[in-house]
Amino acid sequence: MQIVKPAEQVDMARNKRLLNRYRFIEYETIRILAAWLPATARMEYKLALGRFLWEEAQHVQHLYQRLRKVQTPAFRPPGDPALEELMAEAIHAPDERSLLAGLFRVIKPALLEAYRWHSRQTFANPDAPTLYALKHIVLDEEEHVAWARREFAGQPTGDWERYIAELLAYAGGVTGDEPRAEKPAGPDARSPFSSPMTAARDDRFIILERHWGDAETRRKTDEAARRLDEFENYSQEMLAAETVALIIHLSPDMPWGFVYDSARHCYDETRHCLLGIEWLWRHGLDYTTVPQNTRIYAWRSQYDPSTQYCLLTRGNEAHAFPHRRRSLEQYEAAGDRLSAQYVSYDMADERQHVAYGTKWLPELMARNSIDMPVEQFIEETVALWRREYLSGHLPLRSESEAAS
Numbered sequence: 001m002q003i004v005k006p007a008e009q010v011d012m013a014r015n016k017r018l019l020n021r022y023r024f025i026e027y028e029t030i031r032i033l034a035a036w037l038p039a040t041a042r043m044e045y046k047l048a049l050g051r052f053l054w055e056e057a058q059h060v061q062h063l064y065q066r067l068r069k070v071q072t073p074a075f076r077p078p079g080d081p082a083l084e085e086l087m088a089e090a091i092h093a094p095d096e097r098s099l100l101a102g103l104f105r106v107i108k109p110a111l112l113e114a115y116r117w118h119s120r121q122t123f124a125n126p127d128a129p130t131l132y133a134l135k136h137i138v139l140d141e142e143e144h145v146a147w148a149r150r151e152f153a154g155q156p157t158g159d160w161e162r163y164i165a166e167l168l169a170y171a172g173g174v175t176g177d178e179p180r181a182e183k184p185a186g187p188d189a190r191s192p193f194s195s196p197m198t199a200a201r202d203d204r205f206i207i208l209e210r211h212w213g214d215a216e217t218r219r220k221t222d223e224a225a226r227r228l229d230e231f232e233n234y235s236q237e238m239l240a241a242e243t244v245a246l247i248i249h250l251s252p253d254m255p256w257g258f259v260y261d262s263a264r265h266c267y268d269e270t271r272h273c274l275l276g277i278e279w280l281w282r283h284g285l286d287y288t289t290v291p292q293n294t295r296i297y298a299w300r301s302q303y304d305p306s307t308q309y310c311l312l313t314r315g316n317e318a319h320a321f322p323h324r325r326r327s328l329e330q331y332e333a334a335g336d337r338l339s340a341q342y343v344s345y346d347m348a349d350e351r352q353h354v355a356y357g358t359k360w361l362p363e364l365m366a367r368n369s370i371d372m373p374v375e376q377f378i379e380e381t382v383a384l385w386r387r388e389y390l391s392g393h394l395p396l397r398s399e400s401e402a403a404s
C-alpha cells in the first residue's frame with residue numbers, strides 16, 4: 001500500500017486551533033477599538049477606527065462561518081493564557097498613538113504573516129472555505145498595516161509597542177508555535193483603561209460646553225441656513241458612533257450577532273460624520289470650525305447601556321425621519337443632487353439602526369437586569385429623551401451634584 005506524505009503543515013486539528021486563535025485576536029481587536037473610539041481625540045483616527053472595527057467584524061464573521069462547520073460551539077477561547085493576556089493587556093496603552101502602534105504595527109503584521117503562511121499550508125481543496133475566508137481577510141489586513149505604516153512613519157518604537165511585541169513573543173506568536181519568550185513586565189507607561197465617559201476631541205475643535213439649545217428654535221427658517229445646519233450636524237455624528245462604541249465596550253456578554261450589527265451601526269455613524277465633513281469641504285467650508293457638542297455623549301453615557309441604546313435608536317434615530325424627508329423634498333426641488341444623495345443614503349442606514357434597536361433591546365435589557373415590558377421601557381426612555389435631549393437641557397449628574 002502506497003503511503004503519500006503530504007507537505008501541508010496545517011492538518012485539521014491544527015487548523016481549528018489556529019482559526020480559534022485568529023478569531024479571538026480579531027474579536028478582541030474589535031472590543032479594543034470600540035473602547036478607544038470615544039477616548040481617541042484625533043478625528044482622522046476616529047473615522048479610521050469606525051471602518052477598521054467594522055472590517056474586523058467581517059473577519060470574525062468569516063472565521064465564525066468557517067468555525068461553526070468544524071466545531072460546536074463555534075466561539076471558543078483560544079486555550080492559551082498567554083494569548084489571552086496579550087489581548088487583555090493591549091487595551092491599557094498610555095495614549096492613542098501607542099495603542100494603534102501596538103495593534104497595527106505589532107499584532108496585525110504578525111496576523112497577516114500567519115494568514116499568508118496558513119493559506120499556503122492548509123489542504124487546499126478540502127479546506128477551500130478557509131482559503132476563501134483568509135483571502136478576503138488578507139485584503140483588509142494589508143490595508144490596515146499599510147495605513148499604520150503611513151500614519152506612524154516617523155514614530156520610533158516606544159516602550160508600549162515593545163511591550164506588546166514581547167507579549168506576542170510570550171504567546172509564541174500569532175500561531176503559538178514559535179519558541180515562547182519570558183513573560184515581560186508592564187512598562188511604566190502602562191495606563192489602566194477606564195470606560196470613556198467623555199468624548200475626546202483634538203485641539204482644532206471648539207467644544208460646546210453648554211446645553212444644546214432648543215432644537216426647534218435652532219432650526220433656521222431660510223432654506224440655505226437649514227441645509228447648512230443639517231450638514232454641520234452630520235459632521236457631528238461621531239457622537240452617535242461614540243455612543244454605539246461605548247455600548248459595545250460595556251456589553252461584553254452580548255451575542256456575536258449584536259456585536260456584528262453594532263460594529264456596522266458604529267461604522268455607519270462615522271460615515272455619516274464623514275459625509276458631513278465632505279459636504280462642507282465640497283462647499284468650501286472647514287468642518288473643524290463646527291463646534292462639537294460633546295455634552296450629548298457625556299449626557300447619554302450617564303445611563304446604562306440599554307437606556308443609551310434606546311435613547312439613540314428609539315429617540316434620535318426613530319424621530320429623525322420627518323425632518324430628513326422634508327430635507328430630501330427640498331433638495332430634490334432645488335436640483336441639489338449632492339445633498340439629496342447624501343440624505344437618501346443616510347436614511348437607508350438609519351432605517352437599519354432603528355431595526356437594530358428593535359432587535360437587540362430586549363436582550364440588552366435582560367443583560368442589564370431591567371425587568372419590565374419592552375414597550376414600557378421604550379415609552380419611558382423616549383419620554384426621558386424628550387425631557388432631557390429634545391428640550392435641550394442635557395442635564396449632567398456631575399453638575400447637579402457639584403451644585404448641591
Ligand SMILES: [Fe+2]
Nearest residue numbers: 237240269272
Ligand atoms: Fe447617523
Ligand SMILES: [Fe+2]
Nearest residue numbers: 240317350353
Ligand atoms: Fe444612526
